[in-house]
Amino acid sequence: MPVVGYAYLHDALRLKAIAPKRVAMVKPVTRVSMIGDCLAVPQSVAPTGNSTLEHIFFALKHEGINLSILAQALESVPAEELLEELDKAPNGVFVRKACYLWEGLTNQRLDYEASVNSRFLPLFDPERYITGPTVRNTRWRIEFNGLGSLRYCATVERTSELEALLSLDILGRAKTFMATLPAEMMDRAINWAYLHETRDSFAIEKEEPSEEKSRRFVQLLRQAHDGRELSEEYLVELQNSTVSNPFDKAALFRHEQNHLHNGLRGASGVSYIPPEPDLCRELMDELMRFANQSSRKVDSLVAAAVTAFGFVFLHPFMDGNGRLSRFLIHQTLCHSGALENGLLLPVSVAMKHEESNYLAALKEFSQPARDFWNVTWLDAEQMAFEFIGHPSIYRFWDATRCVEFTLQMARRALEVELREETDFLDRYDRIVKAVNQRYDVRGSDLSKLVMMCLDNEGKVSRHRRKQFQYSVPEAVFEFIEAEAGRLLADA
Secondary structure (H helix, E strand, C coil): CCEEHHHHHHHHCCCCCCCCCCEEEECCCCCCEEECCEEEECCCCCCCCCCHHHHHHHHHHHCCCCHHHHHHHHHHCCHHHHHHHHHHCCCCHHHHHHHHHHHHHHCCCCCCCCCCCCCCEECCCCCCECCCCCEEECCCCEEECCEECCCCEEECECCHHHHHHHCCCHHHHHHHHHHCCCHHHHHHHHHHHHHHHHHHHHHHCCCCCCHHHHHHHHHHHHHHHHCCCCCHHHHHHHHHHHCCCHHHCCCCCCCCCCCEECCCCHHHHEEECCCCHHHHHHHHHHHHHHHHHHCCCCCHHHHHHHHHHHHHHHCCCCCCHHHHHHHHHHHHHHHCCCCCCCCCCCHHHHHHHCHHHHHHHHHHHHHHHHCCEEEEEEECCEEEEEECCCCHHHHEEECHHHHHHHHHHHHHHHHHHHHHHHHHHHHHHHHHHHHHHHCCCCHHHHHHHHHHHHHCCCCCCHHHHHHCCCCCCHHHHHHHHHHHHHHHHHC
8 A cells, every 4th residue: 555645755755764653554445544653644635646746735734734745745745846836836835834844944936925914823723733832834834833943953742641630730739749748758858859860860870879979960960940041051051960970061062973872892782872972952942941941831741851852962062961951950940940949850760760761761762863863993992984974863763651750740740759758658657756766766766767667678687686676676676677667557
């Protein structure tokens, strides 16, 4: 069965673009309908020939917006063809969108001065996509409402999973939950969140931070509430705070090519290659503009996900990008005003428990993007990199899976990590109070024993009993176990 729309454009024009996730294909059906990952199209609706413009119109009408494919396909459309279509339907929805995109993406202007007499139309259908602030183009009466600009834009589809997560109001629930805690308990829970967010963000990078590194990163997380906007200078400061090797500290965004390594030898060990330095710096300007301007106008968690994953895909530094990308989730939420009074959602703690899903979200983009590079192993650690793709691969990316994952982790951070820790603190306080009412035990010993008991499913191990046998009476061990068992049973 012949493919149409984006799949046709991708294959017929041999575009250097990531293939569309859903393929539109002519099928023996009576109406356009989704069948699995296939958009089934009746013959009567499909483009009748091999006209690139016909397939672009079909895609705009039935498949939504894929800027990466459109940016390349429109390059092959002569201005004359668009002018002919304008003569036929000067107010047509899809010809106007095509003309707007042709001018915006190719940096050319059509020789057309007639006025469009029609209402403004959004480029992205708000019922199908998460949209951003509107910028009106009066020439074609099109409203650009993407998450970014025509120089850099993420696409986020309103999947059923994402809609369900958005409806939970995770940030609102987090603030409500923390407000119900006694002030002293809230302070302890927030301190726990900062420490464990630091530990697990480094752990994801397979690194054990020193006390000094941990202290600096906690300070970094707390400074996010200052509300500074992203800039190259600020991100360089942040990068310098997260790395300890003076040779890895950046002065500017990178001026050399870097890559991610998976441990294998030679070219096969290169798992991802971010854009070349000049393109990286250009796109970082666009990403920072989005983060600074849109985080208050787009759902905060969506903006945080686009900023954090967009940053790690651009990889503007030679080291420290992973930790900074996760910090940017917190920074974006603070900048948007979504997190107040020092509150932190321990998203990295949640991600550490879901590392395989985190990797899968990253690979959604990084794996197909790797195919557009030729890598030649020269010797030792020396590689030669040749980009054989098109800049639109990095300019326009599908962030849907990354946004879903970020919201899933925010939900877990609230419903599992924060709640479990506050439950732990509550049980700890109750047991310590009960012991102190009946026994005289050194505070440091009691604190360690209660924590160890709760971490060991309510049991004081033989090893711990032996460790404290000369400072803690045997009856105390039994009492701690009994109190812990009772509290855990009530949970």
